[in-house]
Amino acid sequence: MREEILTDELWTRLEPLIPQQPRRFRYPGRRRADDRAALEGILFVTRTGIGWNRLPTALFGASGATCWRRLTEWHQAGVWQRLHEQLLAELRVAGRLDLSAALVDSTHLRALKRGDHTGPSPVDRARPGSKHHLITDATGTPLAVVLTGGNRHDVTQLLPLIDAIPRIRGMPGRPLRRPRRIYADRGYDHDKYRRLVRARGITPHIARRGTGHGSGLGTHRWPVERTFAWIKNYRRLRVRTERRADVHQALLSLACSMICLRRLILN
Template identity: 75%
Template sequence: MSDTSGVGDEVVTDALWARLEPLIPLPQRRFRHPGRRRCSDRAALEGILFVARSGIGWNQLPTALFGASGATCWRRLADWQEAGVWQRLHQQVLTELRAAEKLELSIALVDGSHLRALKRGDHVGPSPVDRAKPGSKHHLITDATGTPLAVTLTGGNRHDVTQLIPLLDALPIIGGRRGRPWRRPRYLYADRGYDYDKYRRLLRERGIVPVIARRGTAHGSGLGTVRWPVERSFAWLHAFKRLRTRYERRADIHHALLTLACAVICLRKLILN
């Protein structure tokens, strides 16, 4: 892989594979009609990462370089998403980060980001910021430092606030330290798009203090000094070029790439910082 990635990416890929391999379900062995030899899961992972980082199409993946075709990498991505592998991988790295005291979980940050969808499919809708062209939205919740904790995908016409409770429900249970595992933040920071008293009440019912800017008030509330890491996290996510624009018709495939990107971002924080 030295021809396609930097030293940092090689280290992350090795560390990622060490954590991913035990989570991959064993394939069913075929005796009567075995067919051609199955390519390695490690080769498929490297192909998936290359597509995610470079943004090329699956059919453009150089099979001779990776030892796995784009179609094979796509199938493994889908199969592992269905088996919950990517979600468990992300949760495992978050647990390691908490054990290393590299998470600040008392505060959570939320925000949303639009992206254009080039194909119709699940969770696609007219984007209000792109002349009603088909689009989707990434909804992200992070810790106080911008480490991604959970992400959801909706149509481009869905309001950010509608995903506030689903994001909280998607938060993983994070262990890594003695005592009870972490389940929810103490404070939640959000911009004016989340300014609805109904959702403030729902947050308080969950034991979370909402810190949400009020609509119609002057700028300069000071919340931006706390909220900016979640915007930086979107820049980290969209550094994976396959996530800047939605190419996949199937929402589960795009969400698999999102979760993988979150795991890689967390892993970089764990081993490179």
């Protein structure tokens, strides 16, 4: 029942963002599959992790190939990014977005088919892998996520993550974008990046390497770990099976939008 509610709420927000396809009169060809049927198929693949070619067409009214093409088509048109920004604005209006602080972290995943943005993973015997780099607000709401190779150091993505936070509207006045503080673990310990973060008007709270545990940062950072667990609930994102990085990025953006929608509707 909850999934049906979420799908209805998601479709209400997604439908106005989908670009209209021009009608072909001279050579109309096969009738285009319904957009909502394609969305339901995309969500089913993302949740269950099955292959696109195993999607039951009779159940959803759209084939796996159609759902895959629609996913990439909407990603190239910026639909998923605009959907995420719209949901963040709604969370701000509802008072459920806290940009007094931002939390950053990353997680590894194996890349079975290699492809773009993969590399030898230092935590998986140099097997091909990728990384999800995530930044959230103080409560764990995903603000931006970046895909890189598994051999990229976490600290190299600190500034790109901060710059990837969208302008969050929804209220009168200037849009929100910059958090006041940022919390990170020892993987982001580098004085150069501390200076660059401060230059953006943000106070860094980053654990230092070589010091004992018990810095107290864990009491602030745990929501980002929980958000990774929410993302991994979408089985298609536990292991990277998409060769193309843009397809995997589209699934990541969709998962972030679904997390925002859950926090808005069901919490």
